[in-house]
Amino acid sequence: MKVTEKDVVYVAGLAHLELAAGEQQRMVRDLNSILDYVDRLNELDTKDVPPMAQVRSREAVDASREDQVEGLRPSLPHQAALANAPETDGAFFMVPKVIEK
């Protein structure tokens, strides 16, 4: 067993996921089964192989450009940006209090 229930709880915390108790056991089982399968990658000697940081292309995808002001692109109108908000006061997104007194 590579992954224990404790690991799953820890990782769930990192990912801001709340898991029900039954769900935790299922995830322990599934993650171990997948990682056991993934282990076959260790059959390959990759110490001289560079990691593929991005898809290489003969057609260079070069996102850089001259540092010139091209004019501001229109941004989303305030009301449109708030239209999907679960909770808003009309000006801001509302969230539960972050800092307790």
Next chain:
Amino acid sequence: MVPRALTIDAVRSAVQERRATAVSFAEEHYANIAQRDGAIGAFLTLAKERALAQAARIDALAEQGRPLPPLAGVPVAVKDVMSTCGVRTTAGSKILENYVPAYDCTAVARLEAAGAVILGKLNCDEFAMGSSNENSAFHPVRNPRDLERVPGGSSGGSAAAVAAGMAIATLGSDTGGSIRQPASFCGVVGFMPSYGRVSRYGLIAFASSLDRIGPLTNTVKDAALMLRTIAGRDPMDSTSADAPVPDYAATLESDVRGLRVGVPKEYFGEGLEAEVRSSVETAIEKISRLGCEVVPISLPHTTYAIPAYYIVATAEASANLARYDGVRYGLRASDARTLGEMYSRTRDAGFGAEVKRRILLGTYVLSAGYYDAYYLKAQRVRTLLTRDFDAAFQQVDAIVTPTSPTPAFKLGEKTDDPLAMYLADIYTVTADLAGIPGISVPCGNTRAGLPIGLQILGGQFDEATVLRLAHAYEQVRA
């Protein structure tokens, strides 16, 4: 009733020559959806108002005798991972159940600018994570060829809609096989272009180094027309390539004689069902009779593609899905007292089991102490897989394989075993990792009448050769 398989050109010329109206095509398709989709479940949202307004615009142009754009009046539909301004976009997830985008995905906007009529949004696995469409948070899609079976995934709705005559063409997205595998299961054409060929602006991200948008259609020519419309540089997506977009349909008829076509032995091994094998071998024979030179090749790292994929894809997904926090859009759990509690309860309530599994796996392989062993290792193996293809395309112009080792399986057959489900993508995931284009074209049926797909892969940005060979095969398939 088996609906007529209409093509893009047939619709466009009927509308242009005023033999039919775009509105009547749209209404005919909505009637077919009303009749058939209750049993299939391909659509999540219909966009009738927007569709009929667009159709009326096209009819007005036709009435004035103006030349119509290439997709004029063509009823299409798009996978619900592509944003549509003013039309609900869910990604098949509860967390976006009521999300209404304020802007259009570039691919969708380009379809509409070319005259297409967008009927609605298509069901898919939640956040495009799945190979059977059973991970949709709303309802599964059933295969129009056999309602007990899955349509494949994650673009199951996109394939089923074309197969059932509920749209003439659709858009899907492919991250590990999500266009080609469902195309194969439903007996339609599904094409994944090169990484960078089509802008992803407005596509709800799953794994950004892999995600691609592409068409599902009845014919290869329709796929060529759809691709030509959506392809090309978009300043809103810095990963979109500034490469010229050829007129794919214009070169479809060019002779394929002399093309060198590779057959990789690794795609014909254990796990390949006999009926699929024999169907694909027959197809290869026909390709050889077209005057192509069939060359046995090897892609030695193929067996490592699925494990590498599930590390890379889940790692990227765990980062991309961090944005669903219940603050700016989407679901929010109502009973939380603190911000942290709100995040985790929202994500618990909003995400389904497979999405949680992948977020956990992705977070785990990126976490301190495991990053090198898993994530970096997988990215090194990805380099090896890409080198396999680089070497192969020194020798050959295209590669042919089965699209999937099996025909469509039954609903529920693999839902308890995530690994078995992942292996459904064993022949498709390699092209995603390497960034190359690939198509699935129907190449026959099993004795039980289930469609089988032939996959054709090409070199990076060489969509034209893939389409040309697929089209040539399609003409001699019968």
